[in-house]
Amino acid sequence: MSTETAAQAPVRFDTKIAVLLRDDLETWQRLNVTAFLVSGIGSELPEVIGEPYADADDTPYLPMFRQPVLVFEGGKETLKAAHERALRRALPRSVFTSDLFSTGNDRDNRAAVRAVPTEDLDVVGIAVYGPRNAVDKVLKGARMHP
Structure with a gap:
């Protein structure tokens, strides 16, 4: 394959970065949650x-x-199941809970998550990173955001 052809070939990744949002969020919430979630992936995984x-x-x-x-x-159950699967697979992940909509800074955000046991978190969004097939299994039951 020539250098020119190689440069034009589509890039395929063995890994996937994915965000899963609860389908009952307002538009501004979806955007806000997505921005917060992906910042965690980028900061921890150079x-x-x-x-x-x-x-x-x-x-x-x-x-x-x-x-x-x-x-x-x-839906809420899809988020709960995906969160559990991401934990079981030990994939790098970030989480956004409904409690974070009422906080205004990082310190209060962390305290709000810390105050709730894992199984009781009201997860409205997660971001995961890992091998494509593992991320696909975590997201089972979710659909692409419209």
Whole structure:
């Protein structure tokens, strides 16, 4: 394969970054939860971050994920099951609970999650990263976000 052909070939990833949102969230909540969740993945897993960007004038921009982030949705039970599967598989994950809509800073967010046992968390969103097939199994029953 020539260098030019290789550069044009689609990039396939063995891993997947996915966000699963509860389907009863308001639009602003979906956006807010997604932003918070993916920040956890990027901060703890430097291998998912690509190189910095620059435009034609050499104006620099921050690096972003090196691969797509897929967003899914599901009902409350789908979220609960996905959360349990992500824990069982020990996949890197971030969590957003309904309690976090009433807090206003990181300290209070962490305290709100800390106050609730794992099985009682009212999960409205999770982000997971790992091998594609493992992430697919965690997301079983979810559907792509419209």
